[in-house]
Amino acid sequence: MLITALAIVALLAMSFFFSGSETALTAASRARIHQLARNDDSRALTVEKLIADKERLIGAILLGNNVVNILASTLAASLLIQIFGEAGIVYATLAMTAAVVVFSEVMPKTLALMRPDSFALAVAPAINIIVVVFAPVTLAVQWLVTAMLRLFGVRASEEDARSGHDELRGTVDYLHAEGGVIKHDADMLGGILDLRDLxxxxxxxxxxxxxxxxxxxxxxxxxxxxxxxxxxxxxxxxxxxxxxxxxxxxxxxxxxxxxxxxxxxxxxxxxxxxxxxxxxxxxxxxxxxxxxxxxxxxxxxxxxxxxxxxxxxxxxDIIEEIVGEISDEHDEPEDQLLNGIRRLPDGGYSVDASLPVRDVNRAMGWNFPDSRAHTVAGVVIDAAKVIPREGQEIDAHGFHFKVLERDRQRVARVLVRRIQPQDPQG
Missing domain, CATH: 3.10.580.10 (CBS-domain)
Structure with a gap:
């Protein structure tokens, strides 16, 4: 009974290892691991090799994890049946469910998510051996899964085509939202990524x-x-x-x-x-x-x-798409966030309507749509569906626009205020 109990503890520890390894190797930063691999870090090289064939990696880890979990549950059931009789099955189910969830799933995955890179580097050598040992079984399982998916018209070999630019842009936006990257740096990185689309x-x-x-x-x-x-x-x-x-x-x-x-x-x-x-x-x-x-x-x-x-x-003009507005000694020394935008005492903004939408959004943090209009005037005209007259007011895209000036048929300057959401409590 003592040997069986010790075997159950050892199996749960192995389950801890497999669960943590799975989370760490899938959550590790590929960019950091690649940088370490370029510096000839042997463990980083191993991690890169494992991540390169994710299906084989996950198959080996899941196979090992399921084997140890099932074996631990079986031993626990046999041990508790000896002690409590038929009721031992119920006790074994409850005890092993709690033990697996807490010690073999939640705890290792939490630790792995806290430090995925260091965790992945630590377990990589051992996982690499397991992947090699389980290779014949995992290949057979992969073939079986692929064949079954084909019956439903799903081709497992087709990779998800993700744009590297979109992934980088999403990372930059996420880090900026989390406070890890200041707005100016996020704008510069976003400007570089946008060059190919402009x-x-x-x-x-x-x-x-x-x-x-x-x-x-x-x-x-x-x-x-x-x-x-x-x-x-x-x-x-x-x-x-x-x-x-x-x-x-x-x-x-x-x-x-x-x-x-x-x-x-x-x-x-x-x-x-x-x-x-x-x-x-x-x-x-x-x-x-x-x-x-x-x-x-x-x-x-x-x-x-x-x-x-x-x-x-x-x-x-192109450099400004990356670094933002560049002013020199000939620019007017006005208190403005962007040449052509002035902050008014009442909280609104007087905006030169010929300014590009992208520049205004970037400088002010606004979200004017730029798919159908390149300038602020275009946004106002698109919202009004006509060329608005001087003094006309339009609400659109969460903002209040008022045409301040017109130059013949061209909207020259507009007043912009953000519309404050109404209190639902009245």
């Missing part, structure tokens, strides 16, 4: 906000506008703003001025204008960034499918 049209400066200069302007007037501008590179058109014929760099203007001893009228602008670079609006931001680096250029003119100028994109 098009140039999502980040470009729209044509209505472009500063362009007429090449036929008098040289002194053109030079004055370049020097008064806050921009380094300015598109130059001929005849119509849709006919961009070149780009003018402020440094080239200064060099030309120096050559003519500061006489602006003597500057031949046409000789210092360089050829523009045109790109389609459907170009991915990730690809455009690579092209900027390859060509050593900082600005491109964006065209639509008909070859009409839609806007321009710069290297800074």
């Amino acid at each position: 098009r140039v049209s999502d980040v470009m400066v729209h044509r209505t906000q472009m500063l362009t200069l007429d090449i036929d302007l008098p040289a002194d007037e053109l030079v004055e506008q370049v020097l008064d501008s806050a921009y380094t590179r300015i598109p130059i058109y001929e005849g119509s703003p849709d006919n961009i014929v070149g780009l003018l760099h402020a440094k080239d203007v200064l060099r030309a001025l120096a050559r003519v001893n500061g006489e602006a009228r003597a500057v031949d602008v046409k000789t210092i204008v360089y050829k523009p670079w045109f790109v389609p609006q459907s170009t991915s931001v990730h690809s455009q960034l690579a092209q900027f680096r390859k060509r050593h250029e900082h600005m491109a003119i964006v065209l639509d499918e008909y070859g009409v100028v839609e806007g321009l994109v710069t290297l800074e």
Whole structure:
């Protein structure tokens, strides 16, 4: 009886080991384990090998766990029958259920979840041996399970196609929600992951906000506008703003001025204008960034499918998708969270309606939909179903919008307030 009791305790300890190992090896951070494996940690290499074939791993662990649990229950039943007779079966069932749940399931899984990486590294060598020993049985079980699933039209060999980008983005959002990553860092990581999903049209400066200069302007007037501008590179058109014929760099203007001893009228602008670079609006931001680096250029003119100028994109526009708004000494020193957004004393926000929805959501933590509109004006128009008049108010997406300014048919500025949920108690 003593030997049987000791055997039951040993079997429960083995069940503890199997349950904890299963939880630890499935919950361990693959990124941390991979980093340790790159540093030639033998246990991490073993964990990586085990995780790579999860079906075989789980099959071996479950097989071992079930064997020891059933054997422990059988021994407990035989022992208690000797002591209490037929009633021992009931006592054995109650006792083993409590023992297995507490000591072989809840306790080891809780410990494993507390420190999954270290637990996985500790048990990996022993589990690896068990997987090898049980390999013939687990392979036979896997084949049987696969055959049975096929009868129901389920193919076990088809892996769940998960996007690595989506998994990383979910991890970043989760860590930010838990307080493990500050908002700025989460925005930067999210911006990097979003580059492949964005098009140039999502980040470009729209044509209505472009500063362009007429090449036929008098040289002194053109030079004055370049020097008064806050921009380094300015598109130059001929005849119509849709006919961009070149780009003018402020440094080239200064060099030309120096050559003519500061006489602006003597500057031949046409000789210092360089050829523009045109790109389609459907170009991915990730690809455009690579092209900027390859060509050593900082600005491109964006065209639509008909070859009409839609806007321009710069290297800074793409970098801002990662690091957020970049301000320089020419930006207005206003108390604002984003250029174009001002906080009002009553708690609302005055928002430039031409701002991209993504930038506003990121800076303010709002959730305006960006699937059907690229700008705040587009969100307001989509909600109103018409081009709203000045002073019109719209409630949508949990916010109250009021059109403050209109420029002809364009919504120029809106007042935005978050709608406070009503107290259900009245």
